[in-house]
Amino acid sequence: MAEIGYFAIVLAVAISAYTITAFIISIITNNERLKRSAKGGVTAICMLTTIASLVLSYLLITSDFSVEYVYRYTSKNLPLFYKFSAFWAGNDGSMLLWAWVLSIYTGIVALSKKHKEDEKIPYVLTILVIINLFFLAVIAFITNPFVNIPGGVVPAEGNGLNPMLQNPGMVFHPITLYLGYVGFAIPYAFAMTALITRKVDDSWIKVTRRWTVVAWLFLTLGNLYGAQWAYVELGWGGFWGWDPVENASFIPWLTGTAFLHSIMIQERKDMLKIWNMALIIMTFIFTLFGIYLVRSGILQSVHAFTNEGGTWFLAFMTLALVVSLYLLLERIQLLQQGNQFESFLSKESSFLINNLLLVGAAFATFWGTIFPLISEAVRGVKVTVSVPFFNQVNGPILLALLFVMGVCPLIAWQRSSMKNLRNNFMWPFIAAIITGIAIYFWVPGRELYGAVAFTVATFVLFTILQEFHRGIRVRRKMTGEGFLTALAHLTVRNRRRYGGYVIHLGIVLMTIAIIGTYGYKQEVTKTVNAGDTIIIGNYTLAFNGLREKPEGENTVVYAEMPVTKNGEDLGVVIPEKVFYETWDQPSTEVAILGSIIEDFYVILADWEDRGQTATFKVHINPLMSWMWIGGYVLVVGTIFSVWPGKGSKLGPKYNQ
């Protein structure tokens, strides 16, 4: 069966080579039949990568240990769900997933009726197939997941899946991340086509807006699922550790977010054309940088694979960067045409500030990530850039960004006057200041930075609420509709605008969670004997000794710990350590007692004296659940804004 998968990949390499050649010749000779044949090639690549992926899934599900990849990442007793997720547990499978997703995306572009009459599509498809050819070639010659087990003797049992990956978050995290990463290849291909064909108007932006938003959504979800996984599975008490691989997915998210906002300015005002090109090139290159970082073995990370194909990725990334920059510089004269900023007090100016902050955060993160490498190359000393650097640099930038997020929707395109600003900002500003002061004086700890951050977050929250309130009021005045009808018509008919506000609302909720957990977190590490209690904040946690139980082939060591808050019984938390039959390292199962106010988070760290003495790390993470609630709000807002229909179509164009 494995040979079918490998054959499909090799055939896909050959078909990709043909497709690229056919597209190029058809463009030069304007040969319609050859163009359609090349489009058929895109369909064939899509079919072949799908076959290869189905074969790998089948091998994983049936525990065919004659295939090395299946042996390395699964075992017979692994639940079906995780057997399937082992597809992307290793480097080889994740490369296939990448190529599969890209071939499906390319197929959608090729078969879309919307693009049927678009003469630029052959260029777009050529670029996408070139990217996919690289991935397919790497799979065929370096990271083949269909290789048979060395020696030919089929083992009776597999190595098993890393227990840390046996978590729903880790099932969805890679796939959503890849859907996001690969999704940015589409606007990149359209952007490069615009440069090649010298048609640098906003048509490529209009066509790819939905692709961009969906790619951004998946990348956001990928980061969010990763954070959720780290929170419940890694057992260090947090959700984001500024690990190089985490940064590798955060950097394109930042530049992608900047791109998503700045294309609105080009769309409406015919401005920032060079900037938009630069942003999409950056975003695409950063996605490749992410793959390179994970596979090169140059940085240590809990998420990294060993060095497999890293050098090739570096070469491909460099080539893509050089070609993209050459095209950008070659066509820069065309991109310089367009409108100019009319006023500093305008929506477009606030968008530009938003962009500069996002890109600033991206480069600060990038610099912090690669600095150990540069230090090692220049001075021979590998310096560690850790969490405080990233928090200190990115904290203020992201806070400023949040403030701009509140300002941006309230001012008009072209120009705003001081009177307009006063009209729009006065109430959110007053409400935010009152909230900030109240938080500073009422919340224990008197955290100034936390109170300022909450002030900014609540300012944005109130601006969003005010936008909805005023919008409904104006609509009711203009149409005489009832409150709910006005709300429904207002939002549905302006889905881009109000979907955007809902996304901002999600971001605000997530920020509130970040401020709460970073600014007001309480934590204690304590070694206790059976019968002792741990007191933290208003919580009391009792330890009655460790117990042990078998769970299938695994052994679980756990503590049943009654919890009270202000004397009120909250039930029992059970932190665990699981020891696996097929894996050397035990995994930590964190016990969380969550509410919308705070998470009570308990980790079993160590023990001695046959479990009569144990060390626990206990955290109180305020407002943590708003992180996940905000994430869901963001998803709803994004889907709402891109859902097909009149309200999601192109925005207005201020061309004067």
Next chain:
Amino acid sequence: MEPFSLIVELILVLVSVFLIGYPLVKEADDMFVEGNLKEAVFGQEKESVFTTLGEIEFDYQMKKLSEQDYHKLNTNYKKQAVALLKAEEGNIDNVNLAQIKDLELEVEKDIESELEAIKKVTAEAKR
């Protein structure tokens, strides 16, 4: 190699060859129609202008635009909307500059008279 694998691989090759080979021999059924594209671009332009007008009105009502900016923008985009509507009524290609200028004058006249009426009402209210 197992016969099953061989058969499947053969099918994969045949399907792939069909997908890239058939369009080479098949007659083209849908040629590129320039007219459709022109109409689509025109439709987008029209929709864009009308959406802009709607947004200007909404932003003004939301107190995001000053009175002066509102009138300037509104006049501007109304002119464009009228020009596009007239162009749609006639032949898209036959809209010349002189026609657009006439329409602009017409719209300006309308707006001036509207403003006069507003001023009168305001003056009367003050009395």
